[in-house]
Amino acid sequence: MFNQYESYLFDLDGTVYNGEKPIDSAISFITKLNQKGIPYGFITNNSTKTPEQVADKLRKFGLHVEANQVVTSALATALYVKKNVKEARVFIIGEIGLETAFSSFNKDDMKPDAVIIGLDRHITYEKMSQAARLVREGALFIATNPDRILPSANGLVCGNGAIVAAISYAAQKEPITIGKPNKEIITLALEQLQFQKDKTILVGDNYETDIMTGIHAGMSTLHVKTGVTLDCSNFEKQPTFSISSLDRWQLEEV
């Protein structure tokens, strides 16, 4: 297969690496993009890491990546709030990735414009209760991502979506969710990276998150069988392309 996409947007886990293990076909493909001067970027639902931390991990795999090529759900959420709520005062639950993304915002624990929920592995009952109270009192309710579960050294653990579900149940309100499979993260990433949607292809392994995000955003998608979803054929909406690995993807000279 060959193509003439002008820019590439990659999912990370299952697409570029599996946990701490790089996926060779992806590493050599992205290296080739870099050599040919074809722009690429990365999107991740992980809100706990900063773009710098993510870039650093990718550099350890031998890739050439700057922090501004990485759009985390935390960064996308900060961009979303900046665009939609003028001088927003925020109440945040989250880790370093989210705290960094919102470092320029005013914090307000009592009467925020928006309550932002990202994964916090040190979440407490009191923090969840406070978030629920503030949402009930009228603050915008925004979730970085809806992930149900995550792999960890101790087996599966709760994703951010679980924390959000608790607050949503207590507050009787559904959140605005930025991360995959919602198109918001794509819209904000394309803007941030200055990529054109119809000339960009989204590369991912997980049908329900990555490919659906591209479908929701109305852009081309490339499914790789190196992670979660090994077969897309039974899904109603098909990815634009589905290949075993990025070894199978030829780059036309652009």
Place this chain on the structure above:
Amino acid sequence: MFNQYESYLFDLDGTVYNGEKPIDSAISFITKLNQKGIPYGFITNNSTKTPEQVADKLRKFGLHVEANQVVTSALATALYVKKNVKEARVFIIGEIGLETAFSSFNKDDMKPDAVIIGLDRHITYEKMSQAARLVREGALFIATNPDRILPSANGLVCGNGAIVAAISYAAQKEPITIGKPNKEIITLALEQLQFQKDKTILVGDNYETDIMTGIHAGMSTLHVKTGVTLDCSNFEKQPTFSISSLDRWQLEEV
């Protein structure tokens, strides 16, 4: 109004007291029941207290109450599990009320038959994750009650239903819920108290929890306007009776 019910089942908060303040009409009514030898009992969705602790609070208001007249959602849940899973090994999230109710059960953190969730104000991310993992691996998923929020000295806080919602979202499974407004708590309470359903009336202030429980269980209900719901007239299914307070309820000689 007068009646010939042979036994009375009372909700607590909003019906017998409001927080730390007794509701006089209820106290004098229950005192009269005691004098006339008419049996009465109490049901509560609170799973954090033991029946003894609840009885003790009621005795401080001058009532004659033994611990075995109190059915908490924790006790009802333990009775439910005892009936439905022979020699169940359990994994529990909860406070002293739930721990006491399950003190005779075998605990198993790795391969329990059932995962039991009651309100735990010291809940951690790791405990929620472990519960979700065990439910995903096939353990029965049981919630003491579905409360969204609770009043507290710091304003509204998350009820047990919020914790349950987080685990349910991560595990992609709905729990069996014992507490109000589900009829299970009534069925188990009537059995425990040896009351006959068609000769017992359920007294409560909250339409959506108390009165709906009685409606779900198919028993008589008496709504009192001393707590949450001040007017039932717009609801499709009506309580059997609705009165301003228990001062308005005459006891026929039995």
